[in-house]
Amino acid sequence: MPHVMNMNILLINPAPSGTLKATGVLFPPLGLLYIAAYAEKEGHQVAVRDLAIRKKMEDIDFKKYDIVGISTDTTRHRQALQLAKKAKASGCMVVMGGPHPSYADEEILSTQRVDFIVRGEGEVTFSELVATLQKNDGTFHSVQGISFFSNGQLVRTPPRPFIENLDSLPLPARHLIHMDDYRRTKFGGRDITPLITSRGCPYQCAFCASSHFWGTKVRMRSVESVLKEIGEIYDRYHFNAVAFVDDTFNVSPKRVMELCRVIIDQKLDLWWWNLSRIDLLLRNEEMVKEMVRAGGKAVFIGVESSNPKTLNELKKGIDVEDIVQTVEMLKRNGVEIHASYILGGLHDDVKTIHETIRFAKRLDTNVAQFAILTPYPGTAVYEQVKDRIFKWRSPWSFFDMQHLVFKHDHLSFIRMEWLLLKAHLLYYTRSKKAIRDIWHHIKKHRLGIGTLVHFLRDYFGG
Secondary structure (H helix, E strand, O other), X not given: OOOOXXXXXXXXXXXOOHHHHOOOOOOOOHHHHHHHHHHHHXXXXXXXXXXXXXXXXXXXXXXXXXXXXXXXXXXXXXXXXXXXXXXXXXXXEEEEEOHHHHHOHHHHHOOOOOOEEEOOXXXXXXXXXXXXXXXXXXXXXXXXXXXXXXXXXXXXXXXXXXXXXXXXXXXXXXXXXXXXXXXXXEEOOEEEEEEOOEEOOOOOOOOOOHHHHOOOOOEEOOHHHHHHHHHHHHHHOOOOEEEEOOOOOOOOHHHHHHHHHHHHHXXXXXXXXXXXXXXXXXXXXXXXXXXXXXXXXXXXXXXXXXXXXXXXXXXXXXXXHHHHHHHHHHHHOOOEEEEEEEEOOOOOOHHHHHHHHHHHHHHOOOEEEEXXXXXXXXXXXXXXXXXXXXXXXXXXXXXXXXXXXXXXXXXXXXXXXXXXXXXXXXXXXXXXXXXXXXXXXXXXXXXXHHHHHHHHHHHHOO
């Protein structure tokens, strides 16, 4: 049997654009680092280039690589295609993955700049695709979870089953990037980096593609595996704060308690924040107390709206009283609260948006993030409004949660974008204390809202 040479692979994270470009700080591209680690395990030579940090595409010598893999979300679609064009012109095989390509495969492949799309969870799929490219026998139809053109026809192979045992994955290949580049992002003055302990989300919010991309079944890493990664982050890279970026960190309160107790028992000097679901927080105050004891300083919650119709439309599964009681409980336990709001729901008008802004001011959380409802491919909202998307706001550059991109029944795009600006102005100037608090928060954490939005969209879908 002839010897098959291992492949030389470059994985690229495109630079952010628009409002997200101005944030100045970003997390490492965690999803891409998982792909890199798996490819390394298979014996390939892998390099990772994060253009959010090292921005010049011109510096990349594509001719050095057999395969170029590009991971992208919706907003960075244009930059991703520019990279693909240059890689293709250099003779590379180009593979694209991530949330946006998974749902817009035909459009992307039609540009003839991309050879293959990896749909959904990518580690095993990308590895099998690379192995097939190594053999050069054209048996791509046997690789689950990819899309490509064959004889001018789109081919979508059957979806790949999700990876059940996440402990089987190697830890993200942080050694392939310069971790010191990410120390600009702070949390309480500490260096912070992301970590994921589970994949999948049983909730199916209308504006989020995560449950489609990662599945509705939650697959959890063992506490031992999570602690191993925390140890690497702390001992090897000297980061002493972690962002648990699971879609719903508290989906299993029992497991959260177990993780917290191990952190406490090991006396880890670790600060962390997480994304948690409101109703699960409310029903588990003892879990919240344990989180605080284990170094959990902040929680990111999705409030979204004060309008019951909008909450139902977004399929949040919570009511306004749940929100109020949860915020009160978190404050009682000394937890810093980051709350997100979505303006421009299909039932929203000027009156309901002003009500949501007033509600946000009444909740008085440490941070409030206001965004415009954005119909990302793969979401229920996209299916509802795809025929109303403004053609002049395509292809995708304005899908940044700062612009209205579809014809709304009650709001013009000018009015909607003014209301978004107004929401931030009214919230962060609601009192002299609020102005002092947000300035203190920015200086203390240096963790911009845009940083969080960009990372979550990149990893979880949109």
